[in-house]
Amino acid sequence: MRPNRRHLIALAAALAAAPTFSFAQAKLKVAAIYTVPFEQQWVSRIHKALNAAQARGEIEYKASENVANADYERVMREYATAGNQLIVGESFAVEAAARKVAKDFPKVAFLMGSSGKPQAPNFSVFDNYIQEPAYLTGMLAGGMTKSNKIGMVGGFPIPEVNRLMHAFMAGAKEVNPKVEFTVTFINSWFDPPKAKEAAFAMVDRGADVLYAERFGVSDAAKERGKLAVGNVINTQDKYPDTVFASALWNMEPTIDRALKAVKDGKFKHEDYGQYSMMKFKGSELAPLGTFEKKVPADLVAKVKAREQEILAGKFTVKVDDSQPKSTAK
Known part of the structure; x- marks a missing residue:
């Protein structure tokens, strides 16, 4: 039976209403929390690498600068609750709080500057091994x-x-x-x-x-x-x-590796420190x-x-x- 005009109109309307999965919707949601201004040396390198990933269309990136240590845990929780899949930052002065947040959000990936060890299952660390x-x-x-x-x-x-x-x-x-x-x-x-x-x-x-x-x-x-x-x-x-x-210090090798791991569903707790070394162009x-x-x-x-x-x-x-x-x- 050939479809009549009414069937064709109904079909077109249904297709128009159907969800479309564009590349934009596939972007990872990434947030970063910094205790100093974006232009501070150390943080500027992380910020640069994440901005580069956003410019390539791979991620949606939001960041907070000048976050006081006392507010760090609250901001982390807000970003985790908002559906960000990867949270990046420096937890040196807030180690206990940052690791506590990671435990409370096991499905969110955390990549934090830290002198400590990775924490299962989702808390990875990096450092400037330059x-x-x-x-x-x-x-x-x-x-x-x-x-x-x-x-x-x-x-x-x-x-x-x-x-x-x-x-x-x-x-x-x-x-x-x-x-x-x-x-x-x-x-x-x-x-x-x-x-x-x-x-x-x-x-x-x-x-x-x-x-x-x-x-x-x-x-x-x-x-x-x-x-x-x-x-x-x-x-x-x-x-x-x-x-x-x-x-x-080039943070791109570290950031890009973490983004790929999250995208592939393979992010786990590991030490990314070596990716700051010269042989990895870090x-x-x-x-x-x-x-x-x-x-x-x-x-x-x-x-x-x-x-x-x-x-x-x-x-x-x-x-x-x-x-x-x-x-x-």
């Missing part, structure tokens, strides 16, 4: 200092900072055994004026190279005509005559850029040779999470 390029920047610094005095300003003496400082110091010592270090922690993750003052004090004591683990240090170096080494991000575009080297030495012709060729050759040994697995940069100490007399 000690390899930090070592390489140390080699450059050891070769560039003329006073043999290097100043280092950090946020807090926690493993995530300590291991990078130790690697940097070891790299500097490799090419310049005479180098001395002054180490200061400002006990803040985002206080550029305080970091700047600490750096000025180091310059006054003879430092001609400054390790800028925090914002504010490169400003001090620029004002006093000294050199600076960047950390986590490359700020040479803002300090073209000051920042000559940076250890870069970290790298920034290009010399404006300093390409200012760094001695023999020093560049040494650094490149060491870089190749790291990538080939022939040289391992030691992970030392203990608090670094000043060696300057």
Whole structure:
């Protein structure tokens, strides 16, 4: 029997009313919670990787910045209740609360910056294991200092900072055994004026190279005509005559792996730390850029040779999470 006009109209109406499963509906819902501003070095790298996934059309991404520790658990619960499939953040100061939330939402995937271990079944951890390029920047610094005095300003003496400082110091010592270090922690993750003052004090004591683990240090170096080494991000575009080297953290390998695991229904508790290492492209030495012709060729050759040994697995940069100490007399 051939369908009449009424049947065809009814069929068209039914098809129009039927749900359509577009690519947009297949996007993962991802939320992130940060205790500092988006532009802070560490957080900016996570934010960048998640924004890149959103730009590719893979995820719907929402994020909260400057969340106080006291509010962190509440914000986590709100995002979990709102149907987000993956929640990313840094739980260093709120470990117990973050892990409690993960237990209460076993079907939500959590990927948190943490010094602790993964927690079954859904709490994965990551960390900035970029000690390899930090070592390489140390080699450059050891070769560039003329006073043999290097100043280092950090946020807090926690493993995530300590291991990078130790690697940097070891790299500097490799090419310049005479180098001395002054180490200061400002006990803040985002206080550029305080970091700047600490750096000025180091310059006054003879430092001609400054390790800028925090914002504010490169400003001090620029004002006093000294050199600076960047950390986590490359700020040479803002300090073209000051920042000559940076250890870069690329969060894309970590984020993209987690997104795929959630999408495939295979997300589980694991340690993503290794994906921040150079062999996974999770970290790298920034290009010399404006300093390409200012760094001695023999020093560049040494650094490149060491870089190749790291990538080939022939040289391992030691992970030392203990608090670094000043060696300057």
